[in-house]
Amino acid sequence: MAAVLEAKGISKRFPGVLALDSVHLALLPGEVHALVGENGAGKSTLIKVFTGVYHPDGGELRHLGAPAAFGTPLDAQRAGISTIYQEVNLVPMMSVARNLLLGREPRGRFGVIDATRMYAEADRILSGYGVDTDVRRPLRTLGIGAQQMVALARAVAVDARVVIMDEPTSSLEPREVETLFGVIRRLRDEGIAVMYVSHRLDELYQVCDRVTVLRDGRVAHTGPLAGLDRLKLISLMLGRDLNEVKADGLTRFSRDRHGAANGQEPPAVEARGLTRRHVLDGIDVSVRPGEVVGLGGLLGAGRTETAKAIVGAMPLDGGQVLVAGLPLRGGSTAAAIRAGISLLPEDRKAEGIVPTLSVRENIALAALPALARAGVVSDAKIDRMVEIFMRRLRIKAASPNQLVSELSGGNQQKVLLARWLAVRPKVLLLDEPTRGIDVGAKAEVQALIDELAEEGLGVLLISSDLEELVEGADRILVLREGAVVGELTGDQVTEERIMATIAEQSDD
The missing domain is CATH 3.40.50.300 (P-loop containing nucleotide triphosphate hydrolases)
Known part of the structure; x- marks a missing residue:
């Protein structure tokens, strides 16, 4: 069976990182394909390549058997590739109906939107997704689960050939999850290819036919999900050989x-x-x-x-x-x-270091209130504290005044550790x-x-x-x-x- 959408040896590089390394993955019509992997495995990057957000640096993307190059996400949508993200990406102030039919609103004479027809069409579509609501109300007034179902209905309603679902159940109640699974099975029966990204193993085994495991930007495994036991799947994701x-x-x-x-x-x-x-x-x-x-x-x-x-x-x-x-x-x-209580966050660049400040300033940040007297902080106290922690943690820097962004990842992590140890947690x-x-x-x-x-x-x-x-x-x-x-x-x-x-x- 020919693939609807296929990655053939796709590679994608960012400064200092090879996010995808010769990845092969084929999405077949009438099949639900699970994509799994831990943080940094390359899942999000592959989705963005499939949907025109990123352009691959190597390999080939094929659509309906022919080479494809989606310049923008809109190009991918026009080719029948729809994506449902974990975070609802609709317009909260607009009505449910407008969100559902945005860009495809029924129009009457002189191009004016026919509101009666639009509301009726929105009611008809949403009824198939278990959403019973007044489609004239603003989307923001719905619960997150209902908003997610509206996003799903919109994605499928645009004559999609491929539907990519990125953690679609993260905000859904059990009843809504069952409705979603029913929709997925219906899509499969209609010959639509579904790529399902989730960390919830129970869900994967309920609705998915095949699975691809990404690890460190490479394909660690591709094959039928039914014959793969959970322990083996987890070992593939984590990179641990069960026999060892x-x-x-x-x-x-x-x-x-x-x-x-x-x-x-x-x-x-x-x-x-x-x-x-x-x-x-x-x-x-x-x-x-x-x-x-x-x-x-x-x-x-x-x-x-x-x-x-x-x-x-x-x-x-x-x-x-x-x-x-x-x-x-x-x-x-x-x-x-x-x-x-102090927390060293997972993402040191986004939630930890302040790249425009020096090593000294990054270490001293959290301890400044304790070092201050009458609102004035002694430079000598800061220098003494910074010297102690740089020596104890063996932080390698040209000087305490070097920008923290110029250090290696390991030394940046030590700077963060020093910051929180300085408050004596x-x-x-x-x-x-x-x-x-x-x-x-x-x-x-x-x-x-x-x-x-x-x-x-x-x-x-x-x-x-x-x-x-x-x-x-x-x-x-x-x-x-x-x-x-x-x-x-x-x-x-x-x-x-x-x-x-x-x-x-x-x-x-």
Whole structure:
């Protein structure tokens, strides 16, 4: 069967990064094709190549068997390629009907929009998607799930040959998810090719026929999904060979070396029942002084969101955070920092370093209030503090006044660590602390985490690297779809047990 849309050896480069490396993927008519992979695997880049946002640097894009080059997303849409993104990309102030039929509104004499026909057509289309609403009302007045269904209906209604769905169920209720799956099956029966991008394994096995796994910009696997068990799929995504994972794992040299893992110390920080709709489902996590607690799970499991909730960077629908047994007041990052909780974010460039400032200024940022007296900060105090942390963390820079943007990724990460250590936290939340840095810097950061724990600092460690989790954590909480599905301690802390826990099917 000829492919509707095909990537043949597609490569895409950005400065310093090969995002796609000779990727092959064919979308067939009447087939639902899953595209999976962890952060940085290349999924979003491939979608953007398919939809005309990016132009490939190598390889060939083929549409209906012929070479294709989409200059813009509009060119791709005209070729019958529709995309539904995780974030609804419609016009919230316009009516539901106008959003649904934008650019295709029925018109009467003199080109004037025929509102009666437009509303009737919108009602007819949306009824097939389980959306019962007044199509004259502004889109923004609908719930996120209903808005997502409007976006789906619009994408399909433009005579699509290919429908690309990027995390389409992230904002949907269970009833809406079932409606979506019904639509996907209908599209498949009508001969439309569907590419389904999701981190939710249960969904993949319900609606997808084939799967392509991307890892580090390359295709790690392509084939039928039905014959691929969950554990194998996860091992392909994470890049771990099941035959090489030791049965006893890479246990840390002493699980209770701080007296924390065996319950002798009260929690430095404790989160109870953290809940946010569609994101977190009653998360409980505690970190004792001197303990390193790992958060494991696939992309989208809720690891980053848990850390942000603890530090007050994400609003919650329920739950509470306690520091040394007392409720954290204020519900803000400033309150969390004052209470002794600091977060090293996953994306150091977007949420961490200030590239236009020097190494010195980046390190001192969070500690300035503590260093000030009557609103005046002593330069001598800043210089002394910066010198101490640059020496302790072995930050390689020409001088403290060098722009932080000129440093290597590993040294930028150390600058961020120095910033948060400078405020003397009780608990440090580390989200992917070694991602994107070289092997030498990675080893130094891992050794520093060990050293900090030995000194009594509580650490919450989030990592997609299973080996890093196993070697670095005293115990590991495994998350799936925003909930804790397992806790591993002692000899249970192995790569094999983490993957098996992630892969276990939910009861529903």
